[in-house]
Amino acid sequence: MSNKILVISASLNPASRSRIMASEVFAQLPASADKEFLDLRDYDLPICDAGACYANPLVAKVQTKVKEAACILVAFPVYNYSCSAALKNLIELTGKAWEGKVVGFVCAAGGHSSYMSVMSIANSLMLDFRCVVIPRFVYSEGSAFNEQGLNSDKVKERLKELGATGVQMMNALAPLAVG
Numbered sequence: 462m463s464n465k466i467l468v469i470s471a472s473l474n475p476a477s478r479s480r481i482m483a484s485e486v487f488a489q490l491p492a493s494a495d496k497e498f499l500d501l502r503d504y505d506l507p508i509c510d511a512g513a514c515y516a517n518p519l520v521a522k523v524q525t526k527v528k529e530a531a532c533i534l535v536a537f538p539v540y541n542y543s544c545s546a547a548l549k550n551l552i553e554l555t556g557k558a559w560e561g562k563v564v565g566f567v568c569a570a571g572g573h574s575s576y577m578s579v580m581s582i583a584n585s586l587m588l589d590f591r592c593v594v595i596p597r598f599v600y601s602e603g604s605a606f607n608e609q610g611l612n613s614d615k616v617k618e619r620l621k622e623l624g625a626t627g628v629q630m631m632n633a634l635a636p637l638a639v640g
């Protein structure tokens with residue numbers, strides 16, 4: 462049974478803040494953890510057309526990475542009160558590979574008011590693919606960052622907690638895991 466943790470960075474912005482948080486949550490995972498970082502900037506994925514896209518070798522590649530993980534921590538930018546189109550597209554391309562995963566969220570936003578943005582993606586993963594959503598997520602706006610990167614001990618601590626909770630839930634749910 463897999464105990465792999467996949468951290469996904471779902472911003473295509475080279476100066477992404479959610480990627481910085483993704484790197485932090487990845488670094489804070491236990492050194493002994495079986496973990497992998499998937500940056501969507503490294504994959505020129507097609508837009509989901511519900512047909513030819515599924516034959517793209519890059520789609521198969523990311524599908525395998527999602528499928529092999531037991532826990533997925535996904536970091537994304539808040540766009541229009543929801544997740545980035547890049548993340549939604551990844552989920553459309555990889556679909557059933559998400560089945561039964563423990564999933565946690567990290568989001569970067571422009572302001573304080575979009576904290577419910579995580580819900581549409583949480584609901585869809587929970588109801589479509591029976592993902593178990595970690596009941597804590599990390600949401601941060603720009604004031605947690607400076608030119609050097611993430612400048613907030615509070616956000617760093619929350620990222621550490623998210624990773625630790627992901628590991629705990631993955632281990633606790635292992636007997637029920639799919640695949």
Ligand SMILES: Cc1cc2nc3c(=O)[nH]c(=O)nc-3n(C[C@H](O)[C@H](O)[C@H](O)COP(=O)(O)O)c2cc1C
Nearest residue numbers: 472477478479538539540541542569570571572575
């Ligand atoms: C197209 C677009 C839509 C956005 N929509 C929102 C929004 O609804 N709520 C919000 O708080 N910030 C919004 N923002 C600000 C981003 O969430 C913010 O810049 C964040 O840092 C993006 O994440 P990233 O740095 O990882 O790419 C938007 C930015 C863009 C470019």
